[in-house]
Amino acid sequence: xxxxxxxxxxxxxxxxxxxxxxxxxxxxxxxxxxxxxxxxxxxxxxxxxxxxxxxxxxxxxxxxxxxxxxxxxxxxxxxxxxxxxxxxxxxxxxxxxxxxxxxxxxxxxxxxxx
Amino acid sequence: xxxxxxxxxxxxxxxxxxxxxxxxxxxxxxxxxxxxxxxxxxxxxxxxxxxxxxxxxxxxxxxxxxxxxxxxxxxxxxxxxxxxxxxxxxxxxxxxxxxxxxxxxxxxxxxxxxx
Numbered sequence: 010x011x012x013x014x015x016x017x018x019x020x021x022x023x024x025x026x027x028x029x030x031x032x033x034x035x036x037x038x039x040x041x042x043x044x045x046x047x048x049x050x051x052x053x054x055x056x057x058x059x060x061x062x063x064x065x066x067x068x069x070x071x072x073x074x075x076x077x078x079x080x081x082x083x084x085x086x087x088x089x090x091x092x093x094x095x096x097x098x099x100x101x102x103x104x105x106x107x108x109x110x111x112x113x114x115x116x117x118x119x120x121x122x123x
Numbered sequence: 124x125x126x127x128x129x130x131x132x133x134x135x136x137x138x139x140x141x142x143x144x145x146x147x148x149x150x151x152x153x154x155x156x157x158x159x160x161x162x163x164x165x166x167x168x169x170x171x172x173x174x175x176x177x178x179x180x181x182x183x184x185x186x187x188x189x190x191x192x193x194x195x196x197x198x199x200x201x202x203x204x205x206x207x208x209x210x211x212x213x214x215x216x217x218x219x220x221x222x223x224x225x226x227x228x229x230x231x232x233x234x235x236x237x238x
Contacts, residue, residue: 039223051127051213052166054226097165101223109223110181113158115165 015098015117023122028085030117032098039101041081046095088121125149129214129230136204136237144199144233146214154220155197159210172197173220204237
């Protein structure tokens with residue numbers, strides 16, 4: 010079953026604009042992670058935000074987490090054509106004893122037009 | 124370091140054939156996992172391992188077997204391939220099994236088609 014659900018499913022913007030993607034989830038989590046996937050490649054980890062954090066920055070990326078609304082957003086500022094990719098949120102939650110399970114959403118396809 | 128290496132990159136099988144997808148990591152990670160990625164479905168966990176000799180089922184384990192004889196390798200076996208197993212398969216690892224707040228490292232995937 011899907012835990013994280015990204016919104017929108019697809020987003021097309023012009024180079025230099027900002028891109029915002031949202032993620033909603035259903036259960037309590039330890040952290041939420043964002044990954045990028047370029048066409049035909051594996052997923053690459055972008056940023057991790059812990060459940061007790063509200064905002065985190067990494068270069069042109071800004072992630073927010075609202076645990077009361079069970080939602081997160083990923084903002085990419087000053088987008089570039091190279092940012093064209095699919096973006097996935099993944100929630101890390103305790104799963105049976107001391108194990109943790111990472112559950113992925115369906116992703117947002119971002120297209121940045123030159 | 125090569126990270127997580129998956130072979131082969133592409134494979135076409137006939138229904139009923141068997142094959143093994145290979146995954147190796149050179150980062151001495153405890154935890155390894157297999158996902159499948161289907162259009163509109165995101166990534167779904169097939170099997171995972173928290174260390175050599177220990178494996179467990181994920182969300183969609185039917186039709187797949189795994190083993191973990193070494194820390195480095197985590198092969199995924201399809202015993203009798205079915206068209207429903209046509210997918211892109213990703214192997215991933217993270218340093219410590221029973222700890223949160225760690226990103227996973229992914230291979231580039233194996234694109235598998237079952238005819």
